[in-house]
Amino acid sequence: MRFDVELARMARAGLLLVAVAVSCHGPAPGAPAPQGSSGVAIRVNQLGYRPDAPKVAVVCALEPRVIATFRVVDERDRTVFGPSAADAAGPFGPCATTYRLDFSTLDRPGVYRVVAAGASSLPVRIADDVYRGAADSLLAYLREQRSGYNPVFQDSVHQRTDGVLVDHPTRSGEFIPVSGGWADASDYLQYGATTAHATTMLLLAYRDHPGAFADRFQANGLPGANGIPDVLDEARWGLAWLVKMYPENDLLLNQLGDDRDHAFWDVPVHDSADYGWGRGGRRPVYPCTGKPQGLFEYRNRSTGFASTAGKYAAAFALGSQLFRERDSVFVRRLADRARAVYALGAAHPGVCQTAPARSPYFYEEDDWADDMELGAAELYALTADPTYLDAALRYAALEPVSPWMGRDTARHYEWYPWHNNGHYEIWRVGPDSAKRLAAEYYRRGLEAVAGRARNGFRIGIPFIWCSNNLLASFATQATFYRRMTGDSSYLEYETAALDWLLGANPWGVSMVIGLGANYPRTPHSVVAQQLHLQLTGGLVDGPVYRSIFQNLRGIRLLEADEYAPFNTGFIVYHDDVGDYSTNEPIMDGTANLAYMLAGWAVASSPHACPECGGSATLQRRRSP
Ligand SMILES: [Ca+2]
Ligand SMILES: [Ca+2]
Numbered sequence: 001m002r003f004d005v006e007l008a009r010m011a012r013a014g015l016l017l018v019a020v021a022v023s024c025h026g027p028a029p030g031a032p033a034p035q036g037s038s039g040v041a042i043r044v045n046q047l048g049y050r051p052d053a054p055k056v057a058v059v060c061a062l063e064p065r066v067i068a069t070f071r072v073v074d075e076r077d078r079t080v081f082g083p084s085a086a087d088a089a090g091p092f093g094p095c096a097t098t099y100r101l102d103f104s105t106l107d108r109p110g111v112y113r114v115v116a117a118g119a120s121s122l123p124v125r126i127a128d129d130v131y132r133g134a135a136d137s138l139l140a141y142l143r144e145q146r147s148g149y150n151p152v153f154q155d156s157v158h159q160r161t162d163g164v165l166v167d168h169p170t171r172s173g174e175f176i177p178v179s180g181g182w183a184d185a186s187d188y189l190q191y192g193a194t195t196a197h198a199t200t201m202l203l204l205a206y207r208d209h210p211g212a213f214a215d216r217f218q219a220n221g222l223p224g225a226n227g228i229p230d231v232l233d234e235a236r237w238g239l240a241w242l243v244k245m246y247p248e249n250d251l252l253l254n255q256l257g258d259d260r261d262h263a264f265w266d267v268p269v270h271d272s273a274d275y276g277w278g279r280g281g282r283r284p285v286y287p288c289t290g291k292p293q294g295l296f297e298y299r300n301r302s303t304g305f306a307s308t309a310g311k312y313a314a315a316f317a318l319g320s321q322l323f324r325e326r327d328s329v330f331v332r333r334l335a336d337r338a339r340a341v342y343a344l345g346a347a348h349p350g351v352c353q354t355a356p357a358r359s360p361y362f363y364e365e366d367d368w369a370d371d372m373e374l375g376a377a378e379l380y381a382l383t384a385d386p387t388y389l390d391a392a393l394r395y396a397a398l399e400p401v402s403p404w405m406g407r408d409t410a411r412h413y414e415w416y417p418w419h420n421n422g423h424y425e426i427w428r429v430g431p432d433s434a435k436r437l438a439a440e441y442y443r444r445g446l447e448a449v450a451g452r453a454r455n456g457f458r459i460g461i462p463f464i465w466c467s468n469n470l471l472a473s474f475a476t477q478a479t480f481y482r483r484m485t486g487d488s489s490y491l492e493y494e495t496a497a498l499d500w501l502l503g504a505n506p507w508g509v510s511m512v513i514g515l516g517a518n519y520p521r522t523p524h525s526v527v528a529q530q531l532h533l534q535l536t537g538g539l540v541d542g543p544v545y546r547s548i549f550q551n552l553r554g555i556r557l558l559e560a561d562e563y564a565p566f567n568t569g570f571i572v573y574h575d576d577v578g579d580y581s582t583n584e585p586i587m588d589g590t591a592n593l594a595y596m597l598a599g600w601a602v603a604s605s606p607h608a609c610p611e612c613g614g615s616a617t618l619q620r621r622r623s624p
Helices: 007-012 016-023 134-144 192-208 230-244 259-263 306-322 328-347 369-383 386-398 421-429 432-450 467-485 491-501 526-531 546-551 587-602 610-616
Strands: 040-043 056-061 069-074 079-085 087-092 095-102 110-116 124-126 148-150 155-157 162-165 253-256 283-287
Touching: 040 110, 056 491, 079 110, 095 110, 134 230, 134 587, 192 230, 192 253, 192 306, 192 421, 192 587, 230 306, 230 328, 306 328, 306 369, 328 369, 369 386, 369 421, 386 421, 386 432, 421 432, 421 467, 432 467, 432 491, 467 491, 467 587, 491 587
Parallel strands: 162 283
Antiparallel strands: 040 056, 056 095, 069 079, 069 110, 087 095, 110 124, 148 155, 253 283
């Protein structure tokens, strides 16, 4: 996530305005124009719908409209469903009126359109395989974000610059080799917390849905099969960096680079950032210290090590399980690192936040029990040592519900990760009493979000920065809960979250670059802009409250807003390279979504999730 692009400074550097003047690219050729010129837009999931899944299109009418019925037509314009009643669902954001158009019982594979009030949706595909390959396509963005050797540039990125230890009580100035990992967003900062969460989600996605992933790339990210599913190649890229970021038992590194990176808008192989060692020189690496951090006027509010330590422990312990058949040396190293970093977190409870430099923004993570819970649960799965399970349950009781759930707002990354994987991992390995408790914890969070979701889009999250990440997490938690209990009470909200991310939102935009018919064409990405490159697979931040868009520093739209009619409400989204608040691809959100997309790709496969039993299929909630 880019905090503070400060376009003025980029312009001063002479880079941005030149780039814009040269490229001046509007929507790419072939991008469908946003619909809604008639004032009625019918929004759908642009990937499509599985035959057994709920299927609901949403009408966003910009003026009050009475719409009684809708139909679904095939490619020859023949009605195949309806007329059926449109379900009025009230106003939402820019929509004076919304309607939900439920065609769930249409299960014959084909390509259709949903029509009502003289308007038509984009084509809608119904098929078993609509999610096939979607999770793999997200990996393309992670490969593009690689630091160290980068397969897009076929060159090294920050290979010799990373990094110089800073803010350490006794060892500042020491060089520690930490090249690797992924750039966090369109800047080149790298964070242990987001990388560990992303790595964990990739590992879980493979563990639970191996059939969703292919092998088309090598370990270095270049094309070519290597006998290893690409999701594991990518997870290993993350693990390898995290091992470097935890080089000694009592030295836990948390952040590479800082917001001084934002002074220049240039591609990673020519990064001009100057951290005091010359332009393009070495980059600082920050350890967790348990104390507030910041080398200049701003400070974070760090209090301990546990938020980062728990995440590293989980990634290491999971990696140690999943590479067992492939690399015994790596597996032993990961197991050793998992135990050590978990012990460090247990000894230093509290949060290790990211460090601000010249701007006031940082990741303000405020919870750590969730992270230690997950670390303990994965260590129990790895070692069968019951003290880890006891600890996981104690940590779980400290934060049963992710605190953002049910709220209107939160600080930036205040409750991170956005869902607590620990409860699901306890459910997989714990006794019946623990299983019931874990499911109840999830239910309470889902209920809190669903209670705020009585709008036409069935969306109940707060629209803080990275709202798409929250939606991916909410949907993931709902999936876990459904799998744990067989209770489909929240399936409507789970699918609504996924549908929103893939186009069923007021703007009709799939929030994943390259997926669906209408996705972000001008993301906030220097690589895409300067190389005229079509990125693939990145999940963008997503819509935010208008007040957030207006108050962040340095945002300026660089082209006419093609979605202006839909940016009149309390939330806004802009497909504009200048809007880093809504249109910047994010590494952790992309990896987070991989779990969901993998699950939906293989949900009906009997081999997809052995522990899930029959509840993994997409049964609609039965009417009482
Ligand atoms: Ca591979
Ligand atoms: Ca946390």
